[in-house]
Amino acid sequence: MRSKSFGSAKLACLTLVALGACVIPIPTFSPSYAQTVAGRAIGEDASKFVADQQVASSKPAAEYTTLQLPSPNGIDVTATYQKGSKKIVQIEATRQLSLPGASGQFGKFEFGKTSLSEIRSLFGSKGLLFTGIAPVTATPDGGVTIVSSYEVQGTSIIASFASKISASSLRELKQRFGEDMYAHLDGVALLESTVVADIAYLIGTRGNELVYDVGYAPIVWKNPISTAVKPRQISVARISPSQLPVHRIYNGPINAPYFTDASARNFQTRISEGMAGGPTFAGEYAVIQVGCGTGCSIAYTASVRTGEVSRIPIDDDAAQYLDLKYQIDSRLLVAQSAKGAASKCHMQFLTMDEGEWISLLEHDVGPTETCYNSIAQNLRN
Structure with missing residues (x-):
């Protein structure tokens, strides 16, 4: 059983209590600034536009600042930079709800139109997970968001694609397929946002243990997985039960089935x-x-x-x-x-x-x- 962990430069196998998996460190990648979202790149110096931008939020406040950037048609863009170095560490493009079909910032992807099944089919796997953050979350309007993340080959960058299933789509699937609806989620989950981020930044916010899906391989930016890239030879991915907690435990009366x-x-x-x-x-x-x-x-x-x-x-x-x-x-x-x-x-x-x-x-x-x-x-x- 293996997962991947950043840290030591040599391989190590540590017993994990929750599911008994092996943790194996991997080397960090050299920086690369070729991957851009809305014209901005990871590692770019933010000094040239910081003074002219409106601060949207800070996370964490002591070290990073997130700015709302001028947005291309149909998308909203934010960039997070490290205060000390002024280097951009994360860029996120999110579709404006009233304008489906805007560029998803990767190849032919389109916000509100490209499905999760298309994304996973193109990349050949469900991607990787950070054990410190849940990959599936409920949205305030009753929908569900599923995040699929991939390393960008030869760089220190991870690209993430968030797909949303609306509350109405969930209801329709339930009505059409009943208990088999789970098999059809990928087809109705539509691309909501695209994020590129420096691995070091993600380690600090999401944790340093990674879980890889079966057949996983890094992606080539704006292209399908290269045939020259050999899939990682892993046994099985680890997900900790604590990563998907419940908010309450029911102790009321037991209803009839x-x-x-x-x-x-x-x-x-x-x-x-x-x-x-x-x-x-x-x-x-x-x-x-x-x-x-x-x-x-x-x-x-x-x-x-x-x-x-x-x-x-x-x-x-x-x-x-x-x-x-x-x-x-x-x-x-x-x-x-x-x-x-x-x-x-x-x-x-x-x-x-x-x-x-x-x-x-x-x-x-x-x-x-x-x-x-x-x-x-x-x-x-």
Whole structure:
């Protein structure tokens, strides 16, 4: 199990308590100023325009200042610079809601039009995560934002693309696909903002441990992944449960289950019994795993607060050798099961956000027999 960490110049493997992963430092990159957003570049001297700009905010106030810059048509632009050196360390372009279709500042990307599935397809993976910040957040208007980040090849820069699913799109997906809606999120999440930032700045604000998706490789700015770039050979990505905390744990009355998934009705008694024990996941959900034959099982979550029952979106409907890892104070659930057709043991990292499932990362752990081990064992290997 490996993740990446900045710091020491040589490789080291440290035991991590939460999921038993290995932390491996990587070397820093040489600076490069070729990547620009709205005509501004990381590392550019901000002195020439600081006096003429309106200060939008400071973060943190003692060391960095963020300015609102003149915006090209259809986007808002901010630049964060280090007060001491006056060097720009982050640039963010965000679409103006009334003007969809403005340049997404990368290749042919367009704000409000380019989907998350297009971004991930172009880059070949879901990107990387900083363990100090959640990749999925709820928005004030009831939507959800998903951030995908990638190193820019040969530089000290990370590019991030934030895609938003509106509240209305979430409702429509729920109505059309029911419990299978999670599989369609990537297609309706639309590009909301593009950010480029210096790695050293991000370490200070997001933490120095990175988690890489399966098949990850750095991106070439304004181009798809180069065929000459070899994907990182990693075992599986690490996400800490503490990265996706819940804000409260429900301790009220347990409501009777109601079923939006037709298959769950076949297990009404088993699900009711599982709910009677109270929540065990994400603050208000009971997790129920039901056998369906030799080595086969199906898993559900049931909200003891609302009674809503939903199937956990494992790749195979009836999973072989299914193992689940979760806890009551986190929205992270790790599922491991054998994929029969592929003869492989597969691991998924999922999060429950506002009652909806979102897939974060996936990984093939090994051959089918690897699933005889628990998740904890495979995360230590």
